[in-house]
Amino acid sequence: MKKIKKVALIFGAIFLLFLIVTVYNAFAVKSKQPEPVTTTIQINEEEAVARFSEAITYQTISYQDRTKFDLPEFDRFIAFLEGSYPLVHEQLELEKINGYSLIYKWSGKDSSKNPIGLTSHYDVVPVLEGTEDNWEQDPFSGIVADGIIWGRGTLDDKIGVISILEAVEHLLSQGYTPEQDMYFMFGHDEEIGGDEGARVIAETLKERGITFEFVMDEGGAIVENMVPGVSQPVGVVGISxxxxxxxxxxxxxxxxxxxxxxxxxxxxxxxxxxxxxxxxxxxxxxxxxxxxxxxxxxxxxxxxxxxxxxxxxxxxxxxxxxxxxxxxxxxxxxxxxxxxxxxxxxxxxxxxxxxxxxxxxxxxxxxxxxxxxxxxxxxxxxxxxxxxxxxxEATNVSSPHSKSFQTIQQAARNVYEEVVIAPYLMFAGSDAKHYESVSMNTYRFLPVQITSDDLQRMHGTNEQISVENYINAIKFFTELIMASDKLEATD
Ligand SMILES: [Zn+2]
CATH class of the missing domain: 3.30.70.360 (Alpha-Beta Plaits)
Incomplete structure (x- = not known):
């Protein structure tokens, strides 16, 4: 009897210790989210929406068969950018790669620091034959109705190109200069692998000895109800x-x-x-x-x-x-x-x-x-x-603990205060992989809230985005550029 009691006591003590340790662990878990500093950026919504709406009307479609590319249309899109973002084109250097992919370089105060690269693409996938009539609005109309902007590229990925340029134009109008050099790199063939666009942009910059502190591309977005037990929306940033x-x-x-x-x-x-x-x-x-x-x-x-x-x-x-x-x-x-x-x-x-x-x-x-x-x-x-x-094989895994990652988190939280920003693994490919060889870290994040319906629409029918999301994307990129000023060399 005595022996059994002793064994029970020992087990009881072990269990108690187990409980104390594990409960302590749960309480010791600390949030990895930076405190938001609510953004005060003011965007002229009407003008910004008008420019995005026009950007959608250019049929810059990627086809597996490159001879099908309507290249004069790509030229018209580039001319539209020149006309719409005068300060960008006055104050940044623009270099064309293979005629149609674009590198904008914004010289910072201290060019000895590692530059930062933001990338996206302005080619879009074709509208699948036979589905044209399923669109509620013409896919290249750029129609804005009831707070929604319609068309190919509103999510994938003219939103990236246009909201970055909007952010830069806005900052230039305020007389802003970034701390380190910034590069904005826009591919014209991402949807068919980026071999003439992003890949060559990265090779060109590598030859020049450029190493980015980080490069950010499209990829993850802000989603809801992804993980059981997390009630807030989660912004997932692809790190691989x-x-x-x-x-x-x-x-x-x-x-x-x-x-x-x-x-x-x-x-x-x-x-x-x-x-x-x-x-x-x-x-x-x-x-x-x-x-x-x-x-x-x-x-x-x-x-x-x-x-x-x-x-x-x-x-x-x-x-x-x-x-x-x-x-x-x-x-x-x-x-x-x-x-x-x-x-x-x-x-x-x-x-x-x-x-x-x-x-x-x-x-x-x-x-x-x-x-x-x-x-x-x-x-x-x-x-x-x-x-x-x-x-x-899979790409390298970028650090979720770098100052660069924290900078992205901070910028996102300043715009979306309630959103938890977390790293994740992307299952699909993007242009980001091309930049691995010229960057300490590459991240993949589109700063908009999307639903599972949006995911279906991305390469499907009725691609669209809300005006609110679009404006938030501009604010995010503005915040990101400003937050990058405080970046020091990666730990
Ligand atoms: Zn894309």
Missing amino acids: EKGSATAELSIEGSGGHSSQPKSSTNIGRIASAIAELEATQFKHDLKGPGKDLFEFLAPEMSFGMKYIFANQFIFEPVIENILLKQPATAALIRTTIAPTIFHAGEQYNALPEKASAIINLRLMPGDSLEEVKEFIEETIDDEAITVKLDGS
Whole structure:
């Protein structure tokens, strides 16, 4: 009896200690959000909206087939910028790369400091054939009605180009000069990979020995109801992009008549290889940008969630299980597998001699192409199947603890006081990757509030933005340029 009592006492003491430590951890979690200093920037709304509305009317469309580009229209857009932003064009240097991508350089007071780069693109995706009539307003009308600006590019990404130029024109009109040099870099072919735009801009600047303190591109935005336990809207800033690769699984062998099939056929082997991959999945791990996201969100959560996230060393498996339940959060913690194409067979009574499948993979930072290929081969464990893998690995991971990141946070909070600004992992690609080689850190953030409907509209039908969001974007870039004055060298 006595012994049992003693054991119970020891267990009780351990449990109590556990409770004290874990509850303490939850209370010790401190907010990573800077105090907002409410913005006082005044924008002439009517004029700014008129310029944005006109910007939308230029059909600067990117096509996979470059010969389809309507280049005179791109020239007209550039001429429109020159006419609309006189101070920018008087006081900044403008350089054209490959004729259509633009670099504006604003000399600061101290050019020995690392410059800052803001980038976006003015090409837009085409309106999908057959969907023209589904638009409530013509996609290139730039119509403004009931506080909404309509058209291609209102979100992706003329909003970036125009709100940056609005911010600079505004600051120039106040006689403002930035501390360090600033570069505004606008690509003309982002939607087809940026090979003649952003990539060449970055190469050109690299040759000149330029290293940016940070570069900011489009990417994350302000969203609501993204994470359970966080009631405020969250502005997510991409600190890395997942890699994208294509795996081709193929098998060749004897076909034959379907009346006397072998027990294992080409279709069956490819199908079971895919089934095996889906059942196994890549190893998941809450690390890197996904972990950073929750580090920034945890302090803003309800106590229960805060308790769990503050004690990740115990609850990591629980957290990961929650994240694995939703595709959007599962993609945060593992390399994903998406079989997208299957080729086999032509005739109903003939066994195909070949079968192949394409799997689209999105790679976690740190997972190399080689490791991914090895994992696929080991998992499917079928020597007859050839695995070919092509693609790119994830980008570097930029720091969510740098002064640059804090500067972006501060600027965003000054405009959107209630919004929590946190780092995250982007699943889609952007021009930002081209700037990695010329920048200490690259961030991806469009300073507007978007809904899941907006996400659908971005490359789809009825792309639009509210006037309020647009004005806030201008204020954000103005705040960002001013806040950058206080940036010192990265720690
Ligand atoms: Zn874009």
